[in-house]
Amino acid sequence: xxxxxxxxxxxxxxxxxxxxxxxxxxxxxxxxxxxxxxxxxxxxxxxxxxxxxxxxxxxxxxxxxxxxxxxxxxxxxxxxxxxxxxxxxxxxxxxxxxxxxxxxxxxxxxxxxxxxxxxxxxxxxxxxxxxxxxxxxxxxxxxxxxxxxxxxxxxxxxxxxxxxxxxxxxxxxxxxxxxxxxxxxxxxxxxxxxxxxxxxxxxxxxxxxxxxxxxxxxxxxxxxxxxxxxxxxxxxxxxxxxxxxxxxxxxxxxxxxxxxxxxxxxxxxxxxxxxxxxxxxxxxxxxxxxxxxxxxxxxxxxxxxxxxxxxxxxxxxxxxxxxxxxxxxxxxxxxxxxxxxxxxxxxxxxxxxxxxxxxxxxxxxxxxxxxxxxxxxxxxxxxxxxxxxxxxxxxxxxxxxxxxxxxxxxxxxxxxxxxxxxxxxxxxxxxxxxxxxxxxxxxxxxxxxxxxxxxxxxxxxxxx
Amino acid sequence: xxxxxxxxxxxxxxxxxxxxxxxxxxxxxxxxxxxxxxxxxxxxxxxxxxxxxxxxxxxxxxxxxxxxxxxxxxxxxxxxxxxxxxxxxxxxxxxxxxxxxxxxxxxxxxxxxxxxxxxxxxxxxxxxxxxxxxxxxxxxxxxxxxxxxxxxxxxxxxxxxxxxxxxxxxxxxxxxxxxxxxxxxxxxxxxxxxxxxxxxxxxxxxxxxxxxxxxxxxxxxxxxxxxxxxxxxxxxxxxxxxxxxxxxxxxxxxxxxxxxxxxxxxxxxxxxxxxxxxxxxxxxxxxxxxxxxxxxxxxxxxxxxxxxxxxxxxxxxxxxxxxxxxxxxxxx
Numbered sequence: 104x105x106x107x108x109x110x111x112x113x114x115x116x117x118x119x120x121x122x123x124x125x126x127x128x129x130x131x132x133x134x135x136x137x138x139x140x141x142x143x144x145x146x147x148x149x150x151x152x153x154x155x156x157x158x159x160x161x162x163x164x165x166x167x168x169x170x171x172x173x174x175x176x177x178x179x180x181x182x183x184x185x186x187x188x189x190x191x192x193x194x195x196x197x198x199x200x201x202x203x204x205x206x207x208x209x210x211x212x213x214x215x216x217x218x219x220x221x222x223x224x225x226x227x228x229x230x231x232x233x234x235x236x237x238x239x240x241x242x243x244x245x246x247x248x249x250x251x252x253x254x255x256x257x258x259x260x261x262x263x264x265x266x267x268x269x270x271x272x273x274x275x276x277x278x279x280x281x282x283x284x285x286x287x288x289x290x291x292x293x294x295x296x297x298x299x300x301x302x303x304x305x306x307x308x309x310x311x312x313x314x315x316x317x318x319x320x321x322x323x324x325x326x327x328x329x330x331x332x333x334x335x336x337x338x339x340x341x342x343x344x345x346x347x348x349x350x351x352x353x354x355x356x357x358x359x360x361x362x363x364x365x366x367x368x369x370x371x372x373x374x375x376x377x378x379x380x381x382x383x384x385x386x387x388x389x390x391x392x393x394x395x396x397x398x399x400x401x402x403x404x405x406x407x408x409x410x411x412x413x414x415x416x417x418x419x420x421x422x423x424x425x426x427x428x429x430x431x432x433x434x435x436x437x438x439x440x441x442x443x444x445x446x447x448x449x450x451x452x453x454x455x456x457x458x459x460x461x462x463x464x465x466x467x468x469x470x471x472x473x474x475x476x477x478x479x480x481x482x483x484x485x486x487x488x489x490x491x492x493x494x495x496x497x498x499x500x501x502x503x504x505x506x507x508x509x510x511x512x513x514x515x516x517x518x519x520x521x522x523x524x525x526x527x528x529x530x531x532x533x534x535x536x537x538x539x540x541x542x543x544x545x546x547x548x549x550x551x552x553x554x555x556x557x558x559x560x561x562x563x564x565x566x567x
Numbered sequence: 568x569x570x571x572x573x574x575x576x577x578x579x580x581x582x583x584x585x586x587x588x589x590x591x592x593x594x595x596x597x598x599x600x601x602x603x604x605x606x607x608x609x610x611x612x613x614x615x616x617x618x619x620x621x622x623x624x625x626x627x628x629x630x631x632x633x634x635x636x637x638x639x640x641x642x643x644x645x646x647x648x649x650x651x652x653x654x655x656x657x658x659x660x661x662x663x664x665x666x667x668x669x670x671x672x673x674x675x676x677x678x679x680x681x682x683x684x685x686x687x688x689x690x691x692x693x694x695x696x697x698x699x700x701x702x703x704x705x706x707x708x709x710x711x712x713x714x715x716x717x718x719x720x721x722x723x724x725x726x727x728x729x730x731x732x733x734x735x736x737x738x739x740x741x742x743x744x745x746x747x748x749x750x751x752x753x754x755x756x757x758x759x760x761x762x763x764x765x766x767x768x769x770x771x772x773x774x775x776x777x778x779x780x781x782x783x784x785x786x787x788x789x790x791x792x793x794x795x796x797x798x799x800x801x802x803x804x805x806x807x808x809x810x811x812x813x814x815x816x817x818x819x820x821x822x823x824x825x826x827x828x829x830x831x832x833x834x835x836x837x838x839x840x841x842x843x844x845x846x847x848x849x850x851x852x853x854x855x856x857x858x859x860x861x862x863x864x865x866x867x868x869x870x871x872x873x874x875x876x877x878x879x880x881x882x883x884x885x886x887x888x889x890x891x892x893x894x895x896x897x898x899x
Binding site: 162163166167169170171172173174176177178179180181184185187188189190191192193195196198199200201202203204206207208209210211212213214215217218219222223234262264265266268269270271273501502503504506507511514515518519522525526529532533 | 617618619621622624625627628629631632633635636637639640642643644645646647650651653654657658660661662664665667668669672673711712713714716717859860862863866867870871874875878881882885888889
């Protein structure tokens with residue numbers, strides 16, 4: 104492998120691990136804020152118990168997200184120094200705003216959220232939870248603004264020293280053409296990921312005890328999310344795709360497996376085997392003219408194919424093609440489960456249908472897989488560029504010796520597998536325990552005088 | 568017109584100082600962790616930093632992200648030049664960061680996570696110190712890129728600064744424990760602090776003398792007349808602060824030792840400033856050469872002027888919420 108391949112492998116590995124964690128914490132922080140709000144409003148102990156149940160999981164996931172994110176913020180410099188030098192004046196400030204408005208907010212209030220209930224009272228504690236939730240979402244705003252600028256760059260100038268520099272308007276840099284779509288699609292994905300994880304855990308415990316109030320409540324809440332938000336996500340994804348067709352058509356060619364141009368309506372390939380060397384889609388199962396219908400809303404509309412793009416400017420088609428199908432397939436499966444849950448709910452069988460619960464357990468990790476697949480589509484699909492059409496990935500890397508990058512890649516793999524493997528195991532252990540009426544504190548010790556009582560509290564000693 | 572580049576150098580400098588002030592003691596507790604007794608001593612030490620470590624570490628992201636945004640050329644040269652220590656630091660911070668949660672989740676393997684916490688803290692501090700030393704001794708630059716090999720950073724001098732920072736952070740950690748604990752653990756922290764003070768003073772002296780020997784630049788900067796009349800105040804003040812530090816220890820003051828230890832760090836940073844200013848990569852790249860364009864600086868300055876005071880306010884509030892002595896039950 105070349106230095107470039109090693110550096111790319113390292114970035115792909117570390118960002119994939121990292122991306123899973125905020126995908127979960129963005130949704131989970133908001134879920135915790137909702138649970139605490141419901142508890143404060145209704146006083147029902149089941150919400151307080153669910154808060155304590157999920158906040159333990161949140162603490163573990165958040166810690167992993169923080170440390171894997173720290174790696175990302177330095178990796179731009181260690182492995183992609185030419186990119187950093189050239190693009191720093193434009194996307195550096197966006198990341199600085201992420202630190203200033205999001206990271207400090209999350210980190211500053213996390214301590215109070217996790218450990219402060221006995222010290223600050225309910226109102227301030229709720230405020231801390233909300234601050235963490237807002238912080239996680241603001242973080243998504245800024246980092247996706249930076250990513251979107253790399254995908255659809257606008258508002259820049261090119262200086263004499265080769266640097267991209269900001270033009271007169273920062274709004275043109277932040278709100279690039281793909282940003283609103285990417286932001287909506289990604290944040291909804293984070294909420295859905297959380298909903299399916301919560302729903303899977305709830306279903307798992309319902310299969311053992313249909314009367315567990317915590318499991319019933321979390322499953323019901325998660326299935327509302329699935330039923331209402333999964334269809335919204337399909338629409339958001341479709342709009343994002345149309346936006347990509349407008350601004351990054353080559354990415355869509357790879358997603359569709361369109362090696363050839365189709366002047367009279369392009370077929371939709373359901374499956375096939377992209378052979379990039381031969382520039383054709385083998386064993387294709389196609390629906391005639393359907394791709395033109397979806398992308399252009401006209402079955403006879405012409406669509407250009409990869410035959411219009413030099414091989415050197417094509418992304419790796421296989422990865423994009425398959426990752427796209429995984430994402431879309433899971434998206435429809437999620438919407439399907441949401442629909443099924445609606446039907447079961449109307450029939451009053453939401454908490455009794457074992458087949459629904461088993462399916463929900465199986466779909467528990469679906470969001471994580473879909474998020475990774477979607478990320479692979481968008482990031483692999485914009486190759487071979489880091490700044491789309493302007494700066495090649497090959498011209499972005501640091502001047503490093505191959506052994507340095509190889510050894511560090513190996514070190515990342517070993518440490519991440521050990522550390523995050525252990526972390527995932529701890530999360531699964533926490534999930535395997537049913538939510539109890541007297542859910543314990545963060546260290547697992549039972550908390551006195553809390554739970555389903557007329558005046559429940561989030562922590563011991565706080566109950567009226 | 569005000570020079571925004573100087574202002575941004577000040578802001579990055581502030582982030583570095585804030586990082587050392589806040590994360591220094593919590594890395595220091597990690598460094599001392601192996602010396603603490605298993606059980607309530609370790610749990611207490613951990614509880615004293617568990618609610619704040621994440622915010623503390625955010626200043627490191629601020630330093631790195633700020634450097635990328637405000638001085639992209641420096642970021643692009645320094646990080647590849649210090650590739651191995653940087654990667655080691657990141658992995659070390661991964662290990663110690665997760666240990667905060669994992670040691671509570673997994674009592675059977677707590678010893679292992681405690682070990683990861685200590686090792687991670689030591690390696691992170693060592694790597695940061697080595698980075699400082701490597702910068703001071705100079706790195707090879709050609710055009711807009713690093714031009715040296717991937718072991719250039721490793722010299723006796725950079726190892727000295729590495730060990731120096733480990734010692735310094737350990738001292739801050741000991742002083743933090745004096746402030747936040749009582750009883751046997753506090754007694755032990757006093758003992759660490761007495762030892763650490765001497766060690767730090769020795770390291771500061773060694774690094775200072777070695778720095779003078781590095782290149783003519785530093786020698787002239789510190790010892791040429793009449794500038795020496797000003798620069799000589801730094802070592803003199805260091806001696807005065809050391810005396811006050813030991814007086815506070817003798818009188819068993821609880822907050823003062825931490826304050827004086829921070830003052831020692833502050834003076835060392837002033838000394839570094841005298842050595843480096845106005846370069847961002849000493850002897851190679853000035854802050855003006857590395858600076859982002861005016862529009863980037865203005866845009867970020869608006870954010871920094873608004874947000875940094877807000878951040879400091881809620882950070883102070885979080886510390887206030889967790890004020891007072893902790894014990895092994897503490898927050899958990």
